[in-house]
Amino acid sequence: MIRLTLFDRLGVLRPAGLLFASLVLLGSPIDARAQDNVGSAAWLSGCWVASAGDVRSEEVWMEPEGGLMVGMARTLRGGVATGYEFLLLQRKDGRLTYSAYPSGQEPTDFGATEVSTQRLRFENPQHDFPQAIEYERTSLDSLTAKVYGEIGSREPAFVLRFARRAC
Secondary structure, eight states: OOOOOHHHHHTOOOHHHHHHHHHHHHHSOOOHHHHTOGGGGGGGOEEEEEEETTEEEEEEEOOOBTTEEEEEEEEEETTEEEEEEEEEEEEETTEEEEEEEETTSOOEEEEEEEEOSSEEEEEOTTSSSOSEEEEEEEETTEEEEEEESSTTOSSOSEEEEEEEEOO
16 A cells, blocks of 8 residues: 655655755756746846946846847947947747847847856857857846857956946
8 A cells, every 4th residue: 555645645746856856946057948038038137337447348138028138238448439239139040049239230149058047158159259258147236248259268358247237
């Protein structure tokens, strides 16, 4: 005779199984279906600023809605704008894609290779520079953007350390 526990009768996980499932889900990359979802990048939403000397970089990301996140960026040196970029995060060709429209140039798409609650990484091996862009949330109010000249590079070409600011 098989005895059913209260957990079995109620159809819920045992505490040990629930703990294991929670740890796996909270600390791991988002599953393949969610990687296609723009909402998985919602933590990037908001206004961000990074400063180093007389150079200031700003990025603004709208909340995901309708399968799209819209962003824009500007770089200033000594208070003079030296570059700008329009950015889109959307599902394209079955995966999350970062589309960059830098300073009036032709757009470039970078496909997601990593999507998690802490990190986004996008790559395009056919692009001259950059070939990889990575965002990492370091706290609720800070993130790091790393730009790689080549996908296999261990060191980024440059790093931006952003702090959240009021929009």
